[in-house]
Amino acid sequence: MPEKEVIRILYVDDDQEDQKLVSSILKTAKRNKYVVETAQTIDDALNKLKDSYTLFLVGYNPGREEQLNLIKEIKAIRKYAPLIMLTGVDSDTLDKEILNLGAADYLIRGQFDTNTFERRLQYAIRDSKLLESLEKTSKKFRSIFEKAADPFILMDAKSKILEANPIFISKFGLDPHDPDPRKVPFLSDLFLDKYPKDLLLENLKNETESFEIETVITTEEGIIINTQVSVVKQEADQYQVLIKDLSSLKAREEEELNLKKILFYGQDCATFGT
Structure with a gap:
């Protein structure tokens, strides 16, 4: 049986009960092994961004602008890092706002089980790798295109x-x-x-x-x-x-043809002279 991939997650939320709940849900996940580390404050989260996390979870409550700013900070440092918001609010406005900031997805607290949660995490990780690959390919193509x-x-x-x-x-x-x-x-x-x-x-x-x-x-x-x-x-x-x-190619071909004719006639004349 292949060894499970280790997925390191930083979960930023001031609600420690939600952090414990998420950690316990992911302990029962079957596809991969999830190591969840937590941060209660924005400053604490920013200090940990230098570490190599696979994915970020950010708790969001309405009116907490600093939590939306945290998304900007994470994406500025880790452009392709998959990031999912956990919120108790479901609205079209929030949906657009979060996704426009670069979050891969958001989940409503209390409305997902282990399978759903892990599947959404996997989709976010897959999509982030795809986006990074596409941008690298695009840069390579642009270089070839320009040169x-x-x-x-x-x-x-x-x-x-x-x-x-x-x-x-x-x-x-x-x-x-x-x-x-x-x-x-x-x-x-x-x-x-x-x-x-x-x-x-x-x-x-x-x-x-x-x-x-x-x-x-x-x-x-x-x-x-x-x-x-x-x-x-x-x-x-x-x-x-x-x-x-x-x-230029046709001109070169014509030159080569003329040269062959000259050589041919020169050989022919030499033969005729003998």
Whole structure:
């Protein structure tokens, strides 16, 4: 039987009876082993934030603003730490207020059993790990996006450009964040020929997962570029687009072809001379 994971919890509440109750409930939990440490005051809680807790529980009573401020303090120090509020009040206003501050969930005292409590704790821990992973992935993607040597954009299902890396903005003279609404760029508007433009919009309409189009694109200054446009669906209504400039590639291929012709004719002439 696998060893249970140890989940360290800091429970901040000035009601010691509630703290004892929560500790006793978690002692009967089956999935993991929960070690509950407590703090009765905000200052006591702040002094303990340097320790490596897996999850935070915070008791909340209406009118106690310092308890809401504690959430801000915890999230400022431990951005991804899962945090659950325990309260005796159930209201839509409180729901929005707590969640907007960064709490993962809240539970109404006296309205949960051991299974429900542990399940909510597990969901909060899982979601916090997912959020941290997504942000790290997003930062990694942003780094690749910004440093890519080729034009790289994100667009929606109508080819409206949502984000663009520096090389795209420099090469095509278009910035999706231009404050002038008349300059909202669409990738399809850059395509010179009707067929590839129709093909792009048709693939987007059909939600094709990935496709490539070889087409001629014009810059804002009227420079015409032969390109290969690679499109990959990232999520609902959003696509990654990599634009390869084929002009230099085609020029290089033409140079190589001419060189081969020169070499061939040179060998042919040498053979003929002999």
